[in-house]
Amino acid sequence: DIVMTQSPDSLAVSLGERATINCKSSQSVLSRSNNKNYLAWYQQKPGQPPVLLIYWASTRESGVPDRFSGSGSGTDFTLTISSLQAEDVAVYYCQHYYDTPLTFGGGTKVEIK
Amino acid sequence: EVQLVESGGGLVQPGGSLRLSCAASGFTFSDHYMDWVRQAPGKGLEWVGRTRNKGYTTKYAASVKGRFTISRDDSNNLLYLQVNSLKTEDTAVYYCARGEGSSGVFDIWGQGTMVTVAS
Numbered sequence: 001d002i003v004m005t006q007s008p009d010s011l012a013v014s015l016g017e018r019a020t021i022n023c024k025s026s027q028s029v030l031s032r033s034n035n036k037n038y039l040a041w042y043q044q045k046p047g048q049p050p051v052l053l054i055y056w057a058s059t060r061e062s063g064v065p066d067r068f069s070g071s072g073s074g075t076d077f078t079l080t081i082s083s084l085q086a087e088d089v090a091v092y093y094c095q096h097y098y099d100t101p102l103t104f105g106g107g108t109k110v111e112i113k
Numbered sequence: 114e115v116q117l118v119e120s121g122g123g124l125v126q127p128g129g130s131l132r133l134s135c136a137a138s139g140f141t142f143s144d145h146y147m148d149w150v151r152q153a154p155g156k157g158l159e160w161v162g163r164t165r166n167k168g169y170t171t172k173y174a175a176s177v178k179g180r181f182t183i184s185r186d187d188s189n190n191l192l193y194l195q196v197n198s199l200k201t202e203d204t205a206v207y208y209c210a211r212g213e214g215s216s217g218v219f220d221i222w223g224q225g226t227m228v229t230v231a232s
Contacts (some may be wrong), residue, residue: 001175040218042158049208049222050158056216093158097217100172102148102160 002096003027006105012113019081021108022057023094028074031098037099041070041079045090053092054079086112115139115221117209122226129199133226135192135209140221143167143187146212148219149194151205160206163212164192165183199230 003026008012015020037057042050053059054070057077067082081088089112094105121133135147140222149161162173164183171183182195192209206227 010189038216042219043226044158050219051222051224052213052218052220054219055213055218067221069178095158100163101174104158106161107157 001099002029002041002098002103004096004103004105005090005096006092006094006108008108009106010111012111013081013084014113016083017113019084019088019110021079021092021110023072023077023079025075025096025103027070030074030099031068037073037077038075039072040069040094040095040097042093042095043090045087047075050093065111071081081110084110084112115211115222117125117211117221119207119209119223119226122207122228124231125199127199127201127230128232129230130195130197130229131198131199131230133194133207135194135210135223137190137211140211142185142190144214144218146181147185147192148210148212149181149183149192150208150210150219151203152208152225153202153205156205158190161194161207176181186200196228199228201230204228204230 005024007022021049039057041054044050058070116138118136148163158163158205162183164171186191206225208225209223213220
């Protein structure tokens with residue numbers, strides 16, 4: 001099984017500042033057949049289900065603000081919030097969908113400093 | 114409006130069973146993979162299993178294989194999760210989620226249904 005490891009577990013960022021979350025997979029999630037990384041990012045606010053932010057490692061889901069961006073390839077990935085807004089307080093999860101079992105990172109809690 | 118609505122959760126004793134349902138609307142249900150994901154209280158997300166479209170093959174997490182069964186009724190846009198031999202560690206919110214067409218990522222989630230396993 002592919003193990004997804006996120007860091008940090010939590011971070012506090014001032015409003016308008018950049019937040020960076022890292023995700024590492026135990027094996028590559030880059031497909032040689034289509035050159036795509038099978039990596040997604042989700043946002044979960046308290047008491048709500050997760051919401052898809054990013055897929056194929058860097059493609060923003062429709063309606064997601066452009067302050068959210070994803071990068072990386074192979075085994076190392078990053079979610080960046082370029083200018084943190086109050087509504088971005090949440091837990092963020094990475095997930096691979098390279099093969100089953102699908103697995104999630106442990107989550108990163110983002111708060112306002 | 115694209116929507117998933119789960120039901121069927123509740124309090125059950127260890128060793129008991131439940132059948133969770135997920136009603137889909139607003140999209141062509143039969144075109145999509147459908148998954149179950151759970152979240153224990155205060156914990157992260159755990160994939161439970163998937164049913165594919167057009168063939169209905171299913172895959173499960175090792176933690177539930179042999180105890181949980183996923184099925185779907187494409188005529189009525191329903192997804193099911195039969196949970197048997199429940200353990201206290203199965204206590205969680207159970208979400209159904211739609212697999213996006215080309216990638217299988219979870220682009221639509223239900224609000225979840227709570228399953229509590231306790232004596």
